[in-house]
Amino acid sequence: MRSDDTIFAIASGQGRAAVCLIRISGPESRAILQAMTGGVPAARRAVVRTLRDPVSGEPLDQALVLWMPGPGSFTGEDQAELHIHGGLATRAAVLRALSSIANCRPAEAGEFTRRAFLNGRMDLSQVEGLADIIDAETEAQRRQAMLQLGGRLGNATEEWRESILRVLALLEASLDFSDEGDVPEDLEVEILRMIDGIQEEIGRALANRSGERLREGLTVVLAGPPNAGKSTLLNALARRDVAIVSPIAGTTRDVIEVHCDLGGLPVIIVDTAGLRESADLIEQEGVSRARARAQDADLVLWLVPPDGEGSAPPPARRLLKVGTKADLQPFRQDCDVMVAAATGEGLPELIARLEAEAASLMGQGDAVITRERHRKALGRAHEALVRARAMLVGRGPLELAAEEVRLSARAIGEITGRVDVEDVLDRLFSSFCIGK
Ligand SMILES: Nc1nc2c(ncn2[C@@H]2O[C@H](COP(=O)(O)OP(=O)(O)OP(=O)(O)O)[C@@H](O)[C@H]2O)c(=O)[nH]1
Numbered sequence: 001m002r003s004d005d006t007i008f009a010i011a012s013g014q015g016r017a018a019v020c021l022i023r024i025s026g027p028e029s030r031a032i033l034q035a036m037t038g039g040v041p042a043a044r045r046a047v048v049r050t051l052r053d054p055v056s057g058e059p060l061d062q063a064l065v066l067w068m069p070g071p072g073s074f075t076g077e078d079q080a081e082l083h084i085h086g087g088l089a090t091r092a093a094v095l096r097a098l099s100s101i102a103n104c105r106p107a108e109a110g111e112f113t114r115r116a117f118l119n120g121r122m123d124l125s126q127v128e129g130l131a132d133i134i135d136a137e138t139e140a141q142r143r144q145a146m147l148q149l150g151g152r153l154g155n156a157t158e159e160w161r162e163s164i165l166r167v168l169a170l171l172e173a174s175l176d177f178s179d180e181g182d183v184p185e186d187l188e189v190e191i192l193r194m195i196d197g198i199q200e201e202i203g204r205a206l207a208n209r210s211g212e213r214l215r216e217g218l219t220v221v222l223a224g225p226p227n228a229g230k231s232t233l234l235n236a237l238a239r240r241d242v243a244i245v246s247p248i249a250g251t252t253r254d255v256i257e258v259h260c261d262l263g264g265l266p267v268i269i270v271d272t273a274g275l276r277e278s279a280d281l282i283e284q285e286g287v288s289r290a291r292a293r294a295q296d297a298d299l300v301l302w303l304v305p306p307d308g309e310g311s312a313p314p315p316a317r318r319l320l321k322v323g324t325k326a327d328l329q330p331f332r333q334d335c336d337v338m339v340a341a342a343t344g345e346g347l348p349e350l351i352a353r354l355e356a357e358a359a360s361l362m363g364q365g366d367a368v369i370t371r372e373r374h375r376k377a378l379g380r381a382h383e384a385l386v387r388a389r390a391m392l393v394g395r396g397p398l399e400l401a402a403e404e405v406r407l408s409a410r411a412i413g414e415i416t417g418r419v420d421v422e423d424v425l426d427r428l429f430s431s432f433c434i435g436k
């Protein structure tokens, strides 16, 4: 795979369609337009042209053609777009023609975006935002992904990184001047004050897990004794016949997941095997999976049937008690909600309750961190700052404190893919006037 190849790909999905969009990026883009359309249109102006085979000159299709010269294009390279008719034979003919051109080849997965990143058109957090937009299943996920693509995470991390590098610059300045005397006391006070400020902001971002929950979906596990009505409730919430329902206790053995959209928030509802002691090996496995899922869940709905006083709920982070078969039992004081999934009674109340739970656990996309990767990088940055601070306060070697601060900046830089420290330091130093 060469990065100076010209790449092309269908960007509009597979299968027969009215229109098919072919994206082209790389140095041959202009030559391709010349060879296939007989000219190059004005930049970023859509024109209709006859597409021809570059070797035989045979007409292949009528297409809408765009020329987007670099560096102002998505990838930063010269780019062209061919909006052709979406018939299978038409696509195949145009792709074949493109393959026949020297130094042109089909793009690998994600290669356009990779080039955009390598050419500085977007940072890593924006690349992830773009991926999340394509994967977004609910309104709140879409909004969060848009904010990330727009640079919310990238801007926040760049600000933190710049502040950390300012601390580093102050430390290095102190190092440079330490043979002329001690680190001025007011400078040390200033450094500690800055570290405290950055730590507090990063700490606040780390404390908020709603972004990751929103990106991944909230996991709600239905648990309870056999025949509590778990599968019936799953089917009612999913509004389709997903799980087998029967009066036989121990019907469900596997873990069954359904993705739902609750008021714009993504919720994964998980049906599990009824919890009981069983001699059946398969059922035992189902029960142990059910317990494991309940333990990891954001929320467990513990289902209590009319005769369900005997069994105890599994350990869970958060648990709601739901009295089931409300058509067969009166309101239970020991339950938070009553529902009869078979008749639909109480279902709107349960859904409203779930929406409220989801909203309080996920917010509406106000978190900065949306992935484990961000959390790990920020966590490392935070820890390094804690060590640097301890070293400064404990009068440890200034060089080591500076090294910790440098580590912190690098860790934060991983979020956007900007890990260069020296050039930013140079820029910062040039604006300083300590002992100049
Ligand atoms: N009357 C009434 N019966 C219900 C209701 N919900 C479920 N049932 C019945 O209860 C029985 C068990 O329902 P399931 O949904 O299979 O229960 P489960 O908890 O998934 O059972 P296991 O998978 O075996 O643990 C079935 O015969 C259902 O028709 C309800 O709201 N009212």
Ligand SMILES: [K+]
Residues within 6 Å of the ligand: 226, 227, 245, 246, 247, 248, 249, 250, 251, 252
């Ligand atoms: K059952």
Ligand SMILES: [Mg+2]
Residues within 6 Å of the ligand: 230, 231, 232, 243, 244, 245, 251, 252, 271, 272, 274
């Ligand atoms: Mg079941």
